[in-house]
Amino acid sequence: MTARFQSVAIIGTGLLGASLGLAMKQRGLAQVVHGVGRRQSSLDIALERSAIDRGHLDPKDAILDADLIVICTPAGFVPEMLDCVRDHASPNAIVTDVTSTKRTICDHAASTWQKPRRFIGSHPMAGSESFGPEHAASNLYEGRYVLVESAPNLDDVACATVHDLWESIGAITVDVDPAEHDHLLARTSHVPHIAAAAVAMLTRNQRGIRPFAGGGLRDITRVAAGRPELWRDICLTNAESVSSTLDDLIATLQEFKDAVAEEDANGLDQLFEAGRQARLDAFDENNGDST
Amino acid sequence: MTARFQSVAIIGTGLLGASLGLAMKQRGLAQVVHGVGRRQSSLDIALERSAIDRGHLDPKDAILDADLIVICTPAGFVPEMLDCVRDHASPNAIVTDVTSTKRTICDHAASTWQKPRRFIGSHPMAGSESFGPEHAASNLYEGRYVLVESAPNLDDVACATVHDLWESIGAITVDVDPAEHDHLLARTSHVPHIAAAAVAMLTRNQRGIRPFAGGGLRDITRVAAGRPELWRDICLTNAESVSSTLDDLIATLQEFKDAVAEEDANGLDQLFEAGRQARLDAFDENNGDST
Numbered sequence: 001m002t003a004r005f006q007s008v009a010i011i012g013t014g015l016l017g018a019s020l021g022l023a024m025k026q027r028g029l030a031q032v033v034h035g036v037g038r039r040q041s042s043l044d045i046a047l048e049r050s051a052i053d054r055g056h057l058d059p060k061d062a063i064l065d066a067d068l069i070v071i072c073t074p075a076g077f078v079p080e081m082l083d084c085v086r087d088h089a090s091p092n093a094i095v096t097d098v099t100s101t102k103r104t105i106c107d108h109a110a111s112t113w114q115k116p117r118r119f120i121g122s123h124p125m126a127g128s129e130s131f132g133p134e135h136a137a138s139n140l141y142e143g144r145y146v147l148v149e150s151a152p153n154l155d156d157v158a159c160a161t162v163h164d165l166w167e168s169i170g171a172i173t174v175d176v177d178p179a180e181h182d183h184l185l186a187r188t189s190h191v192p193h194i195a196a197a198a199v200a201m202l203t204r205n206q207r208g209i210r211p212f213a214g215g216g217l218r219d220i221t222r223v224a225a226g227r228p229e230l231w232r233d234i235c236l237t238n239a240e241s242v243s244s245t246l247d248d249l250i251a252t253l254q255e256f257k258d259a260v261a262e263e264d265a266n267g268l269d270q271l272f273e274a275g276r277q278a279r280l281d282a283f284d285e286n287n288g289d290s291t
Numbered sequence: 292m293t294a295r296f297q298s299v300a301i302i303g304t305g306l307l308g309a310s311l312g313l314a315m316k317q318r319g320l321a322q323v324v325h326g327v328g329r330r331q332s333s334l335d336i337a338l339e340r341s342a343i344d345r346g347h348l349d350p351k352d353a354i355l356d357a358d359l360i361v362i363c364t365p366a367g368f369v370p371e372m373l374d375c376v377r378d379h380a381s382p383n384a385i386v387t388d389v390t391s392t393k394r395t396i397c398d399h400a401a402s403t404w405q406k407p408r409r410f411i412g413s414h415p416m417a418g419s420e421s422f423g424p425e426h427a428a429s430n431l432y433e434g435r436y437v438l439v440e441s442a443p444n445l446d447d448v449a450c451a452t453v454h455d456l457w458e459s460i461g462a463i464t465v466d467v468d469p470a471e472h473d474h475l476l477a478r479t480s481h482v483p484h485i486a487a488a489a490v491a492m493l494t495r496n497q498r499g500i501r502p503f504a505g506g507g508l509r510d511i512t513r514v515a516a517g518r519p520e521l522w523r524d525i526c527l528t529n530a531e532s533v534s535s536t537l538d539d540l541i542a543t544l545q546e547f548k549d550a551v552a553e554e555d556a557n558g559l560d561q562l563f564e565a566g567r568q569a570r571l572d573a574f575d576e577n578n579g580d581s582t
Binding site for chain 1: 465485501506537539559562566573
């Protein structure tokens with residue numbers, strides 16, 4: 001089913017929000033797209049790129065008659081936006097978000113919204129270390145997975161519509177429990193990002209480092225160029241899983257350290273082989289693509 | 292100056308050795324290229340690709356009348372190859388290698404070869420997680436840095452010739468002291484590689500992980516698909532620097548852990564910002580490109 005809407009409000013017109021607007025407008029899925037930004041300059045870029053039809057600094061102006069509202073702000077702003085939408089949007093509006101952590105946000109909605117709930121959390125596995133509407137692309141979501149909240153007391157129509165929305169712009173949706181989502185994402189995204197930042201920091205204060213910095217380091221640290229405040233919010237809204245997964249990572253690095261210090265060739269072979277196998281398993285096309 | 296040779300012996304015809312043969316043959320830099328492999332099947336691929344002119348299982352057959360010998364075996368085999376070359380090659384032969392660690396190998400040569408030494412260590416910052424002569428490319432070294440040993444008691448002509456060799460196939464050479472090399476490479480390559488393996492291992496035994504594994508994880512863990520024995524040898528021949536750099540990495544991850552556990556938003560901001568700045572500095576084109 002293709003999802004079509006009269007009035008769409010995209011709150012936050014950064015890379016993800018502006019790309020969503022572009023994708024919907026290019027496919028004729030929305031009669032009008034309202035964008036909400038914190039700065040007029042950012043809205044102006046989104047307008048210039050035709051990612052939105054109208055720009056607003058106050059979310060209330062954008063959501064008043066919206067039948068679809070997508071919250072695309074950093075994680076830290078989502079709870080207050082949820083409150084604002086609950087209090088000011090039409091009770092028939094269908095609402096979702098794009099945040100990289102889900103439990104804090106979905107718990108907040110579950111405890112403050114009426115049931116059956118018409119806010120359904122989403123997390124598109126799209127984006128990059130680039131940010132801002134100037135990097136928006138109408139094909140950003142094509143072929144990407146979008147993880148969609150599965151929980152009790154959700155409105156069936158809202159659920160189906162949120163799945164349709166993402167599939168209409170080329171994504172593949174997967175149902176997931178918010179707590180399970182955050183547990184897995186700590187392992188596949190949040191702690192790997194911290195590791196990339198920590199690896200980048202190893203090169204600090206080393207003179208003339210450039211000839212020594214090869215393609216491997218470039219790949220490993222690429223995501224460390226992303227926005228600090230985005231990753232801060234992700235860590236704070238998934239603190240428990242991030243913290244315990246960091247313990248796991250540190251323990252594994254300590255195993256490597258011990259094997260190096262003891263010149264344990266066999267142990268190092270096994271550790272590197274385990275890393276190689278895990279990498280192949282995670283990205284093997286035949287490894288299944290459902291939860 | 293373009294380097295030209297009568298008879299070149301490439302010991303080890305994997306990705307780096309076969310690519311070197313291809314690059315030299317395509318540019319007419321060698322009258323004949325002898326390849327040495329441990330398995331005939333690997334030599335056959337190198338011959339088929341025209342990366343070498345003749346294949347040998349015994350290095351002595353290849354080096355007898357060589358005026359250039361390049362040791363392209365994994366780090367663990369280099370000392371015995373150095374002994375073999377010293378005992379069986381012409382004393383006029385110029386010798387180098389391509390190993391990712393330099394101190395162990397250069398120290399071995401310094402203590403066992405006559406002075407002035409005609410073995411000069413090299414480390415091309417080229418390669419990938421792919422391996423074997425089937426992935427060889429004549430342009431593998433183009434635009435890449437090659438770190439070349441700088442030390443007392445090196446033969447001037449041998450030194451100049453090794454620089455010319457790499458520059459003749461499109462690389463940029465940089466002089467470096469072997470101990471300084473290993474110190475820096477632990478930070479820019481060896482420990483980052485361990486981190487990539489350890490991050491990949493976080494995804495083990497998680498069912499249906501594929502939809503949760505995005506582009507960031509793919510980049511961060513790419514090098515973890517490389518050959519375990521190669522990275523084992525690198526760790527064992529640079530144990531001291533790898534070990535102390537791993538301590539640094541673990542300490543930084545512990546700082547992240549503490550900031551997450553204490554919900555220290557400001558501390559997390561500063562840590563991610565430090566990672567971002569280090570990443571930008573390491574790969575900033577304007578950041579200087581000499582040691």
